[in-house]
Amino acid sequence: EVQLVETGGRLVQPGGSLRLSCTASAFTFSSSNMNWVRQAPGKGLEWLSYISSSSLSIYQADSVKGRFTISRDNAKNSLYLQMNSLRVEDTAVYYCARSQLAAFDIWGQGTMVTVSS
Amino acid sequence: QSALTQPASVSGSPGQSITISCTGTSSDVGGFNYVSWYQQHPGKAPKLIIYDVFKRPSGVSDRFSGSKSGNAASLTISGLLPEDESDYYCSSYTSRSSWVFGGGTKLAVL
Numbered sequence: 001e002v003q004l005v006e007t008g009g010r011l012v013q014p015g016g017s018l019r020l021s022c023t024a025s026a027f028t029f030s031s032s033n034m035n036w037v038r039q040a041p042g043k044g045l046e047w048l049s050y051i052s053s054s055s056l057s058i059y060q061a062d063s064v065k066g067r068f069t070i071s072r073d074n075a076k077n078s079l080y081l082q083m084n085s086l087r088v089e090d091t092a093v094y095y096c097a098r099s100q101l102a103a104f105d106i107w108g109q110g111t112m113v114t115v116s117s
Numbered sequence: 118q119s120a121l122t123q124p125a126s127v128s129g130s131p132g133q134s135i136t137i138s139c140t141g142t143s144s145d146v147g148g149f150n151y152v153s154w155y156q157q158h159p160g161k162a163p164k165l166i167i168y169d170v171f172k173r174p175s176g177v178s179d180r181f182s183g184s185k186s187g188n189a190a191s192l193t194i195s196g197l198l199p200e201d202e203s204d205y206y207c208s209s210y211t212s213r214s215s216w217v218f219g220g221g222t223k224l225a226v227l
Contacts, residue, residue: 035216044120045155045163045206047216059214062118095162102151102210103168110162 002026002106004096009111016086016115022079022096022108030074033099036081038092039110046092049081050099086115121146121207121219128225134195137222139207140188145217147188151210154183154192156203157221163206167192194224202226 008020024032036048049070050059058070069082079096091114097104122140129135139146139154146152152170155163165174167183170190180195190209194201207219 037218044221045157045208045218047208047218050214050216061215101169102149102216103153103165104155104163104208105165105168105174107162107164 004098004106004108006094006096006108006111009094009113011114011116012086013117014086014088014115017082017084018086018113020081020083020094020096020111020113022081024077024079024098027098027106029077034070034072034079035097035099035104036068036070036079037095037097037104037107038090038113039095040089040092043092048094051079083113086113088115091115118145118211118213118215118217121209121217123205123207123219123222125220126223126225128227129194129197130227131197131199133197134193135197135224137192137194137205137207137224139190139192139209139219141190141209141217142188144213145209145211146185146190148212149210150185152183152185152190153208154181155206155208157206158203197226199226 003025006022035050051070067085071080093110095110096108098106154167157163170185171183182193205222
């Protein structure tokens with residue numbers, strides 16, 4: 001079954017750091033472009049970051065530029081999101097998603113990040 | 118990048134058709150044929166139902182259709198079913214090599 005599974009979400013204090021992981025199965029991860037998308041409680045979807053299959057191209061939303069870093073390890077079928085200087089407003093469910101051209105066709109189940117003191 | 122504009126809610130009766138609008142700018146919706154639509158049930162991950170403005174992924178009902186005119190895109194659901202009650206989001210690729218989502222529309226099937 002084609003699947004993405006996110007892990008790493010937890011409660012963290014403001015100013016803290018966290019690394020999320022996303023593991024892919026049953027599709028060719030190494031040739032897939034990947035993204036992180038988040039959803040604050042009761043709010044809409046927000047695209048955060050994109051990384052091409054070879055890691056040569058990386059794009060980020062202004063809201064996380066300089067604080068969040070996307071990366072991948074194709075040998076481990078894994079995508080990562082390093083989040084630094086976390087703020088209360090970063091509290092959200094974080095999804096990884098594959099993009100085919102410009103649409104997000106495979107999504108994980110999400111992992112919850114709570115930033116609170 | 119501002120979010121695309123969607124109505125907060127729409128409603129319809131079983132069997133009817135509804136349309137959800139998604140308005141952007143020439144830098145996103147109007148500039149690319151890369152509008153996609155997602156269905157999200159409570160507590161679940163979004164599901165792609167329309168891509169490249171009007172194309173349907175395999176397995177998605179042909180009751181779902183998409184279109185675009187200028188800076189505005191639309192999702193139409195015909196023959197409403199109770200299970201269509203959900204949140205719907207549009208998305209567009211942008212001229213800044215980024216993606217932007219709409220604020221979401223809650224569909225009620227009354």
